[in-house]
Amino acid sequence: xxxxxxxxxxxxxxxxxxxxxxxxxxxxxxxxxxxxxxxxxxxxxxxxxxxxxxxxxxxxxxxxxxxxxxxxxxxxxxxxxxxxxxxxxxxxxxxxxxxxxxxxxxxxxxxxxxxxxxxxxxxxxxxxxxxxxxxxxxxxxxxxxxxxxxxxxxxxxxxxxxxxxxxxxxxxxxxxxxxxxxxxxxxxxxxxxxxxxxxxxxxxxxxxxxxxxxxxxxxxxxxxxxxxxxxxxxxxxxxxxxxxxxxxxxxxxxxxxxxxxxxxxxxxxxxxxxxxxxxxxxxxxxxxxxxxxxxxxxxxxxxxxxxxxxxxxxxxxxxxxxxxxxxxxxxxxxxxxxxxxxxxxxxxxxxxxxxxxxxxxxxxxxxxxxxxxxxxxxxxxxxxxxxxxxxxxxxxxxxxxxxxxxxxxxxxxxxxxxxxxxxxxxxxxxxxxxxxxxxxxxxxxxxxxxxxxxxxxxx
Amino acid sequence: xxxxxxxxxxxxxxxxxxxxxxxxxxxxxxxxxxxxxxxxxxxxxxxxxxxxxxx
Numbered sequence: 103x104x105x106x107x108x109x110x111x112x113x114x115x116x117x118x119x120x121x122x123x124x125x126x127x128x129x130x131x132x133x134x135x136x137x138x139x140x141x142x143x144x145x146x147x148x149x150x151x152x153x154x155x156x157x158x159x160x161x162x163x164x165x166x167x168x169x170x171x172x173x174x175x176x177x178x179x180x181x182x183x184x185x186x187x188x189x190x191x192x193x194x195x196x197x198x199x200x201x202x203x204x205x206x207x208x209x210x211x212x213x214x215x216x217x218x219x220x221x222x223x224x225x226x227x228x229x230x231x232x233x234x235x236x237x238x239x240x241x242x243x244x245x246x247x248x249x250x251x252x253x254x255x256x257x258x259x260x261x262x263x264x265x266x267x268x269x270x271x272x273x274x275x276x277x278x279x280x281x282x283x284x285x286x287x288x289x290x291x292x293x294x295x296x297x298x299x300x301x302x303x304x305x306x307x308x309x310x311x312x313x314x315x316x317x318x319x320x321x322x323x324x325x326x327x328x329x330x331x332x333x334x335x336x337x338x339x340x341x342x343x344x345x346x347x348x349x350x351x352x353x354x355x356x357x358x359x360x361x362x363x364x365x366x367x368x369x370x371x372x373x374x375x376x377x378x379x380x381x382x383x384x385x386x387x388x389x390x391x392x393x394x395x396x397x398x399x400x401x402x403x404x405x406x407x408x409x410x411x412x413x414x415x416x417x418x419x420x421x422x423x424x425x426x427x428x429x430x431x432x433x434x435x436x437x438x439x440x441x442x443x444x445x446x447x448x449x450x451x452x453x454x455x456x457x458x459x460x461x462x463x464x465x466x467x468x469x470x471x472x473x474x475x476x477x478x479x480x481x482x483x484x485x486x487x488x489x490x491x492x493x494x495x496x497x498x499x500x501x502x503x504x505x506x507x508x509x510x511x512x513x514x515x516x517x518x519x520x521x522x523x524x525x526x527x528x529x530x531x532x533x534x535x536x537x538x539x540x541x542x543x544x545x546x547x548x549x550x551x552x553x554x555x556x557x558x559x560x561x
Numbered sequence: 562x563x564x565x566x567x568x569x570x571x572x573x574x575x576x577x578x579x580x581x582x583x584x585x586x587x588x589x590x591x592x593x594x595x596x597x598x599x600x601x602x603x604x605x606x607x608x609x610x611x612x613x614x615x616x
Contacts, residue, residue, distance in 0.1 A: 136614075280588070283586070284589045284592040287593035288593055473586045476590075477593050481593075484597075494601065497606070497609070497610070498600055502596060502600070502605070504610070505610065
């Protein structure tokens with residue numbers, strides 16, 4: 103759910119009738135997403151070549167460099183051929199051991215093609231003893247984490263708030279954001295149930311402690327501080343669970359005032375946006391491993407699109423962990439609505455001596471549960487039963503995933519409007535910033551104390 | 562706006578939001594199912610994504 107899910111509530115409904123309205127913006131996001139992935143491909147290639155050029159330069163300085171480019175290329179080709187032979191032998195041994203029921207032998211890893219720099223780069227390194235500027239640039243961009251995720255979010259935000267996007271594209275850019283969800287589903291091909299259950303148990307503990315905790319804390323704090331119950335209810339759901347979706351779900355239950363409701367939405371969006379752009383750098387500064395960072399953003403960032411973007415920005419392992427925590431988190435939306443009904447409607451009525459309203463628990467759960475998570479569970483089950491080969495997993499959970507995410511993140515970036523963020527204000531701002539920050543700090547301490555092993559997805 | 566009409570407006574907003582989200586969820590499930598089918602049948606192979614970009 104989260105912003106992926108929110109989009110439905112912001113004016114665009116998926117239907118054939120709306121397709122002409124959505125198509126221009128969807129195409130814009132596809133082109134923008136492609137451009138960012140092309141950037142990623144180019145920068146990644148330059149970064150790999152930079153590292154190889156560094157090795158060549160070191161060899162040159164030590165007087166061990168190949169005599170010419172042909173010798174350099176041949177040396178790599180021979181090395182790769184040798185590794186491939188060793189892999190084939192290891193694969194045969196693995197198959198034999200597997201057939202004999204020996205589970206102690208591990209599947210060998212296929213050797214990847216070696217990085218070989220272009221002749222012009224080789225000459226530049228060996229003759230001028232300098233690494234070409236484009237390779238240095240690629241290395242710089244990767245070290246600053248300027249991947250396709252950062253490009254889509256930063257450039258998208260820049261476009262939206264400077265030249266703006268034409269009206270004809272707006273509906274489609276909103277509709278592009280939920281395309282992150284098919285990515286989340288197909289990522290399921292990478293997990294075994296043991297991973298999901300292991301990380302899910304920790305995720306459940308984190309969600310109960312921090313997500314439900316935030317909701318409960320805000321409810322009681324607001325009552326003591328005599329904050330309007332409507333505002334407190336909306337903020338508790340929004341800051342605690344799932345951003346705008348949860349706030350929209352709880353607003354009618356708690357009778358939020360229109361002004362407070364819009365302040366709340368603005369604050370939730372502002373906090374999520376600030377978190378999205380700062381958490382990857384905070385994680386790096388705190389030395390968080392990828393699984394720990396994934397667990398942190400899964401708990402502390404308020405909605406799916408933003409946390410998936412932040413986790414992808416940090417790295418694939420981080421995404422794998424964040425995805426499981428997020429699945430657990432969005433499953434809590436119906437429970438948050440139930441809590442809001444109990445705390446703001448049933449309890450006050452009973453305290454006032456009236457008969458409490460009956461809660462139709464099943465109706466709330468069935469109408470509010472985000473059913474796309476079943477797709478993820480089906481994928482994990484298919485992987486458990488061996489439907490996917492290593493190649494399938496790589497295509498689904500690495501390559502196609504990026505295509506979906508790129509289009510979705512393009513939609514996210516192009517919809518970060520400063521005008522929306524300026525709507526943050528009033529008591530909602532104070533409640534949101536204080537509770538959101540407190541949750542983020544405590545969650546960071548908790549996941550760092552638990553450590554990376556607990557959150558690591560082995561696949 | 563009276564309390565009742567505000568409540569009704571939110572009720573309507575919540576209903577339309579969750580109805581749209583439910584449609585959206587079905588849509589993404591279908592997209593994911595088609596994608597998986599294409600990969601399992603080999604229509605989308607290991608070079609498909611690479612072929613979309615300049616190297």
